[in-house]
Amino acid sequence: MLHVRSIWNGAISFGLVSIPIKLVNATESHSISFRQIHTEDGGRIRYRKFCELEDREVTQGEIGKGYEDADGTIIPITDEDLSSLPIPTAKTIEIVAFVPADRIDPLQMDAAYYLQAGGAPAAKPYTLLREALKRSNKVAIAKFALRGRERLGMLRVVGEAIAMHGLLWPDEVRAPEGLAPDSHVTVRDQELDLADALMDTLGEVDLEDLHDEYREAVEEVIAAKAAGEAPPQAPEPATGGKVLDLMAALESSVRAARESRGEEAEHAEVKSLPQRKTARAAPKQTGGKKSTSTAKKTTAKKTTAAKKSTAKSGQGQGQGTTKKTASKSTAKKTTAKKSASRKRTA
Numbered sequence: 001m002l003h004v005r006s007i008w009n010g011a012i013s014f015g016l017v018s019i020p021i022k023l024v025n026a027t028e029s030h031s032i033s034f035r036q037i038h039t040e041d042g043g044r045i046r047y048r049k050f051c052e053l054e055d056r057e058v059t060q061g062e063i064g065k066g067y068e069d070a071d072g073t074i075i076p077i078t079d080e081d082l083s084s085l086p087i088p089t090a091k092t093i094e095i096v097a098f099v100p101a102d103r104i105d106p107l108q109m110d111a112a113y114y115l116q117a118g119g120a121p122a123a124k125p126y127t128l129l130r131e132a133l134k135r136s137n138k139v140a141i142a143k144f145a146l147r148g149r150e151r152l153g154m155l156r157v158v159g160e161a162i163a164m165h166g167l168l169w170p171d172e173v174r175a176p177e178g179l180a181p182d183s184h185v186t187v188r189d190q191e192l193d194l195a196d197a198l199m200d201t202l203g204e205v206d207l208e209d210l211h212d213e214y215r216e217a218v219e220e221v222i223a224a225k226a227a228g229e230a231p232p233q234a235p236e237p238a239t240g241g242k243v244l245d246l247m248a249a250l251e252s253s254v255r256a257a258r259e260s261r262g263e264e265a266e267h268a269e270v271k272s273l274p275q276r277k278t279a280r281a282a283p284k285q286t287g288g289k290k291s292t293s294t295a296k297k298t299t300a301k302k303t304t305a306a307k308k309s310t311a312k313s314g315q316g317q318g319q320g321t322t323k324k325t326a327s328k329s330t331a332k333k334t335t336a337k338k339s340a341s342r343k344r345t346a
Contacts, residue, residue: 008146010091012115012129012155019125020118021093023146026163027112032218082148093144093153093164101139104154107173110166115155126162133157141167194250201257 006022036045048057066074093115117126133140133156140155142164152167221231 006116007113009118010093010144011118012126012142013092013094014125014129015095017125017128018092019129020122021126022116022118023164024114024116025111026114026158030212030215032215032222091145093142093155095140095142095155097141098133098136098138099141100137101156104139104167105173108152108167108170110151110168113164113166114158115162115164129155130157130160130162133162191246191250194247194254198250198254198257201254201261 004024006024008023010021010023012019012021037043038045049063050056051058065077067077068074115126117123129140142153142155144151144153146166152169154165154167155162156165157163217232224231
């Protein structure tokens with residue numbers, strides 16, 4: 001059972017049904033707070049409250065509220081003045097509508113509270129409202145007053161309790177005008193496919209597994225200094241080249257995400273997309289000259305072909321057959337051989 005002090009006592013107004021409830025905070029902060037100190041001697045820095053007219057320090061019991069008018073006049077406002085406001089939500093959470101949960105913009109979400117049934121008489125109507133919300137798959141929109149102002153709230157079921165999220169009024173949410181890129185950007189299908197692959201690889205996460213690493217690091221620093229030891233040093237950030245190609249960045253992200261999840265290397269490979277044609281084409285050769293390596297390769301090929309054709313030609317003479325496709329060099333060599341033979345015969 002949640003044992004926390006209630007911050008507001010009242011009732012839920014559900015038509016003609018009234019449900020006594022206590023409002024308790026649903027969240028708590030675990031952030032580490034620091035004190036202001038004098039750096040020279042470590043003394044605490046404290047703020048004292050002085051009355052401007054009497055020029056003296058006053059106690060908390062002497063401090064009240066006041067509204068400053070446009071001309072600087074202070075108008076005192078007491079708690080009794082606020083408690084007698086002619087609005088029905090002063091001590092009541094008044095349900096005004098039931099809507100689908102997706103109708104609520106997350107930007108409107110504010111602080112969260114639990115609504116605790118106020119005693120045995122509230123058990124039956126509290127359970128009735130909870131089960132009605134479950135069966136309808138809707139949330140209740142309500143108005144209530146807290147800390148000197150009327151607020152908007154959303155009631156929903158959490159476990160077996162009813163929770164209420166404070167909502168900002170619609171006119172308190174700023175429009176995102178002028179925040180999107182001004183220039184026209186085209187996103188290709190291949191880039192969207194890689195973004196989808198990265199989303200699928202990262203997958204889902206159990207929020208219970210997430211924790212505040214910054215707070216843990218601060219606690220380690222505090223513990224080390226309290227023990228007179230040097231605080232742990234932060235690891236050097238990885239320095240990588242600046243990635244200018246969005247496709248390469250997405251491919252690398254998918255690969256890294258899969259490797260971090262322990263997937264096999266073969267599954268971590270991302271199919272490379274066909275290379276885009278660059279705008280700068282290779283310059284055309286104007287002089288007809290080829291590179292040294294290319295010329296050497298061409299010469300070698302010609303020499304090999306000539307040798308092969310010569311060998312074939314020689315075989316043809318032995319068999320009394322001459323091939324018409326023999327190269328000119330082979331034909332010259334054959335003619336030279338015939339002339340020499342005739343001279344020897346003569």
